[in-house]
Amino acid sequence: MDAKHRIDIATPLLDWYDRHRRDLPWRARPGEVPDPYRVWLSEVMLQQTTVATVRPRFTEWTRRWPTFADLAAADEAQVMAAWAGLGYYARARNLLAAARVIAGDHGGALPDSEAALRALPGFGDYTAAAVAAIAFGRRAVVVDANVERVVARLFAIAAPLPGGRKAIRAAAETITPDERAGDFAQAMMDLGSAVCSPRKPRCLLCPLHHACAAQATGTPEAFPVKKPKAVRPHRYGTIFWLERDGTVLLVRRPGSGLLGGMRALPTGAWTDAPPELADAPVGADWQIVDERVRHGFTHFTLELAVAIATTHDAVNTGEWWPIARLNEAGLPTLFAKAADVARRAR
DNA sequence: CAAACGTGGCG
DNA sequence: TCGCCAAGTTT
Incomplete structure (x- = not known):
């Protein structure tokens, strides 16, 4: 230009x-x-x-x-x-x-x-x-998502x-x-x-109204055009709530990858079918509670069972965290939700 | 370049 | 209920 x-x-x-x-x-x-x-x-x-x-x-x-x-x-x-x-x-x-x-x-x-x-x-x-x-x-x-939308509309960019x-x-x-x-x-x-919002742009309030090619088409909300998104797969898993003397076992997730570097409740692999009690952190009298935890990630949805047990044994992986101060542990939302379910079910 | 990577709010 | 969307970056 x-x-x-x-x-x-x-x-x-x-x-x-x-x-x-x-x-x-x-x-x-x-x-x-x-x-x-x-x-x-x-x-x-x-x-x-x-x-x-x-x-x-x-x-x-x-x-x-x-x-x-x-x-x-x-x-x-x-x-x-x-x-x-x-x-x-x-x-x-x-x-x-x-x-x-x-x-x-x-x-x-x-x-x-x-x-x-x-x-x-x-x-x-x-x-x-x-x-x-x-x-x-x-x-x-x-150029962020706002700028992309405003510019795509101003110039009616159809790509x-x-x-x-x-x-x-x-x-x-x-x-x-x-x-x-x-x-x-x-x-x-x-x-x-x-x-210039995504769904219902307020073109009558827009200072760029008269320069906007998309507004002139009558359907400014059609811009920017986006490629359709892939369907999100659904996965299953089990979260383990292991209690000992008013504390619960937390682990640290690996430094990269999903929820990387965060404190977490122990969990096994997340798979295409419910894994039940596979991957439990210790042998114990595990009880699976009725309520499931559902959580949506960007690229898949997750449905978790919550297994509960009490122990008096030493466990050398992870840290025993006081249940009364669990809100200070810095758990990602998924695990905070699972912890709520576990505490209600005890 | 496509896929991985969280979560909450809105229509 | 559910898909879309939000001041993106990394691999």
Whole structure:
């Protein structure tokens, strides 16, 4: 696209942003200097996660670890436990790893270029661009799901995602301004959230209404076009609740993979058929309770039986955790649900 | 490039 | 009830 024929999207969008911007805990108010630590943390927490979920978790996290140095010095088990319930736990591992690189190799401050940021753990194309723009005012083409939707509609880009991302990025490049790059990125996200929403876009409220090719077609909600998703398989498993003197046996899951690095209740393999008591951590008088635990992951659904037993023996794998303080263990939601079922059934 | 990787809310 | 969707990254 010839630069002389580019439509000025930034001016009406930034005007709209100045009137309608959301006040968020990680966002610098007009005239304030952004805190790169808070910008970075919010960007990571917000990956595939809603603002409503992140808001209280961000506040708790920054009260506990207010700076890069605080986080870099944190205990890994406590960091993982603090992330419990947020999902995509590789984010927490990468967050801590990046904090330690920043503290060790970057003098305790984030690098301010997109390329240097991109090299840090957990920084992909989106996060590197977003932090460069929002925290450091660098011009960067920031493309998240909101920007994809807004741009796909503005230009009526019909190529289905994910293949269509190339065309969307090229179009986003043409509308990204040199000044106020961070505000522009956040304005696109606020617009995508409040106005250019996935199901029912509020085109009558949109500051870009007259420039929007999708709106002109009469069915703006048809953009972006997406490739159909594969069906999710259904799997079965058993969770083991082993009790001893007011404590329950917890284990630490392997450092990578599903729920990697998190505390958990012992569980066997998750398979196409109910495994019953296979893979029990110890021999015991196991009783399977009636209620099942159902849980949906991104790529499969899971149905768990809960087996309960009491022991007085020593067990050398895992840690005995006080049942009265189980809410402090940092269990992922799946295991918290299973623990509720087990406690009700005792 | 496709698949793995969590969870909660909404229509 | 259920599929879609959310400020993506890694392998």
